Amino acid sequence: MSDTILVTGGAGFIGSNFILQRMEADSCAIVNLDKLTYAGNLRNLESVASHPRYEFVQGDIGDSRLIRQLFEKYRPTAVVHFAAESHVDRSIRGPADFIATNIDGTFALLEETRAYWGSLDERQKARFRLLHVSTDEVYGSLGPGDPPFAENTQYAPNSPYAASKAASDHLVRAYHHTYGLPALTTNCSNNYGRFQFPEKLIPLMILNAKEGKPLPVYGDGKNVRDWLYVEDHCTAIATVLQKGRPGETYNIGGWNEKPNIEIVQMICDLVDEMAPGRASSRRELITFVKDRPGHDRRYAMDARKIERELGWRPKETFESGIRKTVHWYLEHEDWVRDVTSGSYRQWIATHYSV
Numbered sequence: 001m002s003d004t005i006l007v008t009g010g011a012g013f014i015g016s017n018f019i020l021q022r023m024e025a026d027s028c029a030i031v032n033l034d035k036l037t038y039a040g041n042l043r044n045l046e047s048v049a050s051h052p053r054y055e056f057v058q059g060d061i062g063d064s065r066l067i068r069q070l071f072e073k074y075r076p077t078a079v080v081h082f083a084a085e086s087h088v089d090r091s092i093r094g095p096a097d098f099i100a101t102n103i104d105g106t107f108a109l110l111e112e113t114r115a116y117w118g119s120l121d122e123r124q125k126a127r128f129r130l131l132h133v134s135t136d137e138v139y140g141s142l143g144p145g146d147p148p149f150a151e152n153t154q155y156a157p158n159s160p161y162a163a164s165k166a167a168s169d170h171l172v173r174a175y176h177h178t179y180g181l182p183a184l185t186t187n188c189s190n191n192y193g194r195f196q197f198p199e200k201l202i203p204l205m206i207l208n209a210k211e212g213k214p215l216p217v218y219g220d221g222k223n224v225r226d227w228l229y230v231e232d233h234c235t236a237i238a239t240v241l242q243k244g245r246p247g248e249t250y251n252i253g254g255w256n257e258k259p260n261i262e263i264v265q266m267i268c269d270l271v272d273e274m275a276p277g278r279a280s281s282r283r284e285l286i287t288f289v290k291d292r293p294g295h296d297r298r299y300a301m302d303a304r305k306i307e308r309e310l311g312w313r314p315k316e317t318f319e320s321g322i323r324k325t326v327h328w329y330l331e332h333e334d335w336v337r338d339v340t341s342g343s344y345r346q347w348i349a350t351h352y353s354v
């Protein structure tokens with residue numbers, strides 16, 4: 001029997017990179033279930049849309065009936081669960097969707113997965129995996145001298161987004177411990193790369209810099225994030241799916257902590273280099289704006305367990321990854337035009353006007 005992976009949220013940033021990478025690297029079939037919220041974009045997957053090993057289904061992870069039908073029809077050997085509301089700033093303005101998708105939706109998906117898994121024969125049961133994709137934000141915020149987050153760091157989520165992801169992590173853990181569901185959880189640091197929706201720091205700054213618009217840096221710009229190139233995250237997920245031990249969690253990070261201001265300055269310099277023609281440096285567009293409420297100061301990941309046990313380490317350096325990313329956004333004006341219409345413009349106008 002060949003592998004069939006049910007991917008949730010595969011039209012989003014990381015999910016679409018994962019699907020494209022796996023379609024090329026593996027012989028598995030992929031069923032992509034995505035609700036197509038503002039963050040989902042089928043354009044990302046145009047190159048595989050009519051591939052015989054790929055199927056797209058529009059729907060909600062909270063729709064138990066639909067999930068049941070998908071399990072019956074496709075008989076997947078694994079579920080990789082990306083679907084989530086994922087933007088911290090949106091979770092601050094309106095947490096309800098985060099509770100509905102990240103908590104209730106994950107619960108519905110777990111219930112249907114448990115029922116399906118329970119119906120498999122022993123050999124299929126032993127082979128089946130559910131991989132839950134989560135975030136470093138569940139661990140809260142670090143001080144400047146604190147050691148990075150390890151798998152046994154206590155959860156201390158600070159934003160509604162982080163709290164909803166923490167709740168989903170706990171549910172996944174409970175389904176393993178209580179029912180024996182062969183579930184794995186990965187907690188990853190900030191990703192960057194192609195297809196990221198331009199309300200997140202890196203694409204927002206690239207596009208604003210290109211267009212000569214202000215570059216809104218929250219607070220003093222010294223908040224630190226640990227940045228990982230999205231393709232490295234996708235190979236880490238594939239590695240955990242293949243070799244991880246059910247019931248375990250694995251922290252994934254880039255070993256690349258940087259303050260926001262440094263990221264923004266690097267982007268300015270790269271845009272100056274790749275899109276010359278402005279009289280002054282894009283750095284002059286940097287504007288310090290009101291801080292995000294409850295803004296976590298520092299995230300850093302201790303990714304030694306996944307390296308020690310599964311042999312995964314990031315391949316891309318930040319210098320090469322950010323260069324590729326800036327280049328991609330500058331070269332894909334059509335994609336950008338598509339995703340920055342309507343509701344996106346409204347979000348930017350509301351969020352940055354206060």
Ligand code: NAD
Nearest residue numbers: 009011012013014035036037039040060061083084190191
């Ligand atoms: P994204 O917002 O770009 O994509 C989320 C996708 O899920 C979209 O395609 C959306 O349409 C879909 N979706 C939302 N609600 C749904 C629902 N109820 N049913 C079905 N589909 C639904 O997010 P992303 O950045 O690709 O993140 C993917 C996952 O990785 C999330 O679980 C997130 O918490 C986690 N994560 C992200 C990062 C990061 O830096 N982006 C870092 C660590 C972990």
Ligand code: TYD
Nearest residue numbers: 088190199200201202216217218223225260
């Ligand atoms: P973001 O991309 O929203 O990811 P997260 O909140 O999940 O880390 O933000 C990354 C960092 O950049 C975070 O410290 C907030 C900051 N930031 C700004 O300074 N300005 C902005 O316009 C945005 C969107 C983020």
